[in-house]
Amino acid sequence: MTRAAFAAYRLAGVFGYPFLKPYVGWRVARGKEDRRRLKERYGIAGTTRPEPGPLVWIHAASVGESAAVAPMVRAIAADGLAVVMTTGTTTSAQFVEDRLADSVIHQYVPLDVRPAVRRFLDHWRPDLAIVAESEIWPLTIHELSARRIPQILVNARLSDRSFQRWKGRPRLAEALFEKFAQVIAQSDIDAERFRLLGAPAVTLAGNLKADAEPLPADPKALAELDAAIGLRPRFAAISTHPGEEEIVAEVHERLKGRHRGLLTLIVPRHVERGAVLAKTLSARGLVVRRRSLGELPDADTDVYLGDTMGELGVYLRLCEIAFIGKSITGQGGQNPIEAAMLSTGILSGRYVQNFRDSYQRLLRNGGARLVRDTDTLAAQLDGLLLDPMQRMAMAGAAMRSVGEMRGALERTLLALDPFLHPLRLSVSLERRGHVVAGR
Template identity: 80%
Template sequence: MTRGAFVAYRLAGVFAYPFLRPYVGWRVSRGKEDRQRLKERYGFAGRPRPEAGPLVWVHAASVGESLAVMPLVRAIAEDGIAVVMTTGTMSSAKLVEDRLADCVIHQYVPLDVKPAVRRFLKHWQPDLAIVAESEIWPLTIHELATRRIPQILVNARLSDRSYQRWKSKPRLAEALFETFAHVVAQSDVDGERYRLLGAPAVTVAGNLKADAEPLPVDAEALDALSAALGGRPRFAAISTHPGEEEIVAAVHAQLKWRHEGLVTIIVPRHPDRGDAIARTLGDKGLVVKRRSLGELPDAGTDIYLGDTMGELGVYLRLTDITFVGKSITGQGGQNPIEAAMLATGILTGRFVQNFRDTYQRLLRNGGARIVRDTDSLAAQIDGLLVDPIQRMAMSRAALKSVGEMRGALERTHAALDPFLHPLRLSVSLERRNRAGNGR
């Protein structure tokens, strides 16, 4: 990193450090931090490091990123290499514990301040750091580089906005991105952007999410909601941003008279907006039930508000029509792969530039359709609700699109092999030595 920029960032961390505890405490009060494991956020290890052998640190911020890298993580662990996997959310921590507890050590990611990062690295002493998607933490990157620990970005992407922001600071961007030993990008566009920003080695592998398992589901919660909804017609709007809930509510108001018993499931991108959304929609005369309050939809429910974390897999399994947000009033879109993987036909606004390749494939195959506004969204949902054959065709096309995108896992493995091969050799030699000493 350029010296001036890094010093400024580090000083900001120093001045902010005394205020981190109140901030983290506030997050605990909002259910965003695990009270029992707060020390991990300050770099204090909750588990011992394996006594001998190489160790890889894998970081995936939340549920989507964790699901994407899980097959990769398991493959590394099956080679006998120890893995410590960090995440940033409670729902992703639970997912890792549920699915990978037999082969990885889970920790919460340390805050990007010098004391926390140094404690973490001193304890775990990783031989390799693998980071999913677009997590760029300057001080962590600097500390890894100082220790000459190779850093690799996998499933890497850069949104238009992020790219322009980094492009406006070329010296800082180059100083950061040149420290990555390899960047494994999702698309040709992402790959070219990382090259232009200074990454020395870039491979395009595709999107790991297409090779991942579907979103997890709480079977009990799904059964309860399915029973409460019965055979009522419904559609879902997921990852919505401000302004889109009102559009979806207007669509519901238009269609409820044509489709008796219609229920609309709204899952905001940020669940902490639940109170505001419930008030806004209630003021429009709609009956809102909220998942965060433990409520189930009843006969009079118009909107079921999925204002919880980590339950998108439940909501998507309740419908086969899904509008994906941040695409009408928001900018850039949200990743539709998780919805497509669960065989839902996808509706989206025009502003999906952050996921161009995925949407182009879905649109080409007929698994997604573009809407412009309230009326066009209402028209599409109306047509799909009255025509089950059309819905089934979209669902199949969405699944077909996911199938065509698979293969990123194998290509990512190939890109990582030069870094993992020496670690596998180290494991093999250690096993031979132990066997020899045992004779």
């Protein structure tokens, strides 16, 4: 059954390959692909491989994963190892360019079809493959295994939904997960899930996001927005999903009479929804300004829409309290560590199972509070806006929680050492050989 399932997946790739170009073109039209570098998605390298010496391939799908593994990437590159880092989005590519250009060669990840994966591996010839979080690509895993290239899953996690899906296909799951030389998990629950699915070697390290750098913020943009807002009371609703913006809008309507000048910042998870959201919120009688149009909030603005990419660090620094979405109308929650790291108290819905460990610690320390609906969100926010001491205590507890979560980077590098040490030794011997030959 496992062979049949994998054969069907591979066959779908073969027959679907001719149709990939229209699909990728559709993604280009939506701004999800870089038109200038489309060949990389088909495994055609955009640059040469560093020669000679070993090379580590590190993959992180999005900005969040890229930020989480960035300190690990720098540590590996600092040992003199060549690193090619792949990502799957234009925003994560920009992150790597901005933050890791001195440490890695960036490429877009090849599509999980045999021709693309083989071209990529033939060119780069990695000695080790490190994948972040939960990126499971069957053909890529199979090709790496066939070439005897060790593959490791770092900062690994499995959501409730993903675990149930894999558990329903136990043989296929085992056939894939047994190919990982090491799984370095975020939590006890994640570690146990990977073991149950057939991973032979599982280590617990914690969440690398707690060791990542705080989200950046352009000082000029931050100062400009802060000056425009002035002394007005404000809070942010970040990573919101459909339905949650309406809840936040109703909360704003209820509270603006009690908190004169209240400004609500809404940062949707998918910024392309900005125009639709602006129309919806304006129809309620709210005055809306949009960041993507270069607008600044004025004295009459009710809602400021942060519909831009890469500026979450700015929005969070403007507010002491943030509601984090995908937690009331959505399922699973969003990462709270980025907000907590910037001393921001957190309000969230109850559906945060994808970040269970982080929320448990934040709730225990008082850095986060859960709400059920519009009424409870309004009540919690009202109390916090009235009491600056409560806000300070909550923000401090959030920051303290992040401090308690740190240490994952050190544990991850320790787990990686048996795989990295031979590569470092190879680099050292090559350098020694060059020195001897040059005498």
